[in-house]
Amino acid sequence: MAVNKTIFLLSTALLAVLSHYAVADTLRTVVVNPNQTIKVEYPQGYAVGEHEHINVNNQDDEHLYFNAPMTPDLYRLELQNDQGTKHTIQVAVKVPFTATSKKIEGYEIGSYPSPYKGLEQYQAPDGFIRVMQSDLDTYITKNVQIKQLLCKQTSGYPKFLYVNDDGLTMLEDLLQFLKGEGVNVTRFAFISAYRTPFYNRSIGNGRHSRHQYGDAFDLYIDENGNKRMDDLNGDGKEDARDVDTLYALFEKFHKQSRYIGGIGRYYPKSHHGGFVHIDNRGFKARW
Numbered sequence: 001m002a003v004n005k006t007i008f009l010l011s012t013a014l015l016a017v018l019s020h021y022a023v024a025d026t027l028r029t030v031v032v033n034p035n036q037t038i039k040v041e042y043p044q045g046y047a048v049g050e051h052e053h054i055n056v057n058n059q060d061d062e063h064l065y066f067n068a069p070m071t072p073d074l075y076r077l078e079l080q081n082d083q084g085t086k087h088t089i090q091v092a093v094k095v096p097f098t099a100t101s102k103k104i105e106g107y108e109i110g111s112y113p114s115p116y117k118g119l120e121q122y123q124a125p126d127g128f129i130r131v132m133q134s135d136l137d138t139y140i141t142k143n144v145q146i147k148q149l150l151c152k153q154t155s156g157y158p159k160f161l162y163v164n165d166d167g168l169t170m171l172e173d174l175l176q177f178l179k180g181e182g183v184n185v186t187r188f189a190f191i192s193a194y195r196t197p198f199y200n201r202s203i204g205n206g207r208h209s210r211h212q213y214g215d216a217f218d219l220y221i222d223e224n225g226n227k228r229m230d231d232l233n234g235d236g237k238e239d240a241r242d243v244d245t246l247y248a249l250f251e252k253f254h255k256q257s258r259y260i261g262g263i264g265r266y267y268p269k270s271h272h273g274g275f276v277h278i279d280n281r282g283f284k285a286r287w
Contacts, residue, residue: 098126131150
């Protein structure tokens with residue numbers, strides 16, 4: 001994956017379903033299929049900055065229209081205003097995947113189950129982001145790196161990742177919410193994010209675990225770097241009560257945001273510290 005590319009090979013002859021995205025602060029990644037038509041909303045006063053071989057289908061005062069490249073990879077487009085402020089649109093073009101497949105380039109994906117209760121949000125992904133070892137430190141949002149989201153199964157490279165756009169924006173929105181609530185946090189620490197069905201089954205997790213669908217994350221806050229949940233409630237201890245504190249904040253976030261999903265608390269064990277699960281499954285679940 002060539003993360004420094006700003007090359008967009010755009011085609012107007014073949015148009016896929018139009019997807020509309022807004023540019024977030026500093027860095028916004030959109031996860032798309034090859035040749036998918038994209039409409040990007042961007043701040044007024046910005047224009048396409050330095051780039052190579054980019055052809056925009058159309059552009060008005062607030063939107064860019066282009067097709068994703070045909071070749072799966074990670075592509076970048078810089079927008080810049082007269083003051084030199086930049087926004088980056090990062091386009092992750094997926095490697096196509098069909099539900100009957102179990103591997104991609106030798107990497108075990110496994111079999112996705114039939115959608116939970118027939119719900120659309122439990123459909124198997126139709127593609128995955130290819131990840132090489134050189135991509136691990138790449139930021140996929142302003143505060144999240146690719147290596148934090150990868151499945152933990154043992155394999156060589158390439159590895160494959162699935163994450164969806166709402167999952168990525170939820171992480172950034174949640175982080176900003178916590179800062180606004182006075183929490184001392186610069187970025188999340190992750191216990192788990194994406195899991196392939198192959199790996200999910202190997203650890204005995206639920207058949208329809210939301211971790212298989214690109215918008216579920218097991219998080220904790222670790223500003224002191226000791227691999228344990230920080231003392232969030234200020235009682236001088238790092239214990240289960242800090243998990244309860246983060247859980248309550250996640251609940252408040254869901255009530256005040258557009259996201260609807262699951263929140264679960266996990267208290268410290270011998271093999272891990274405490275953490276809180278959050279996802280965007282589309283209906284409320286608590287544990």
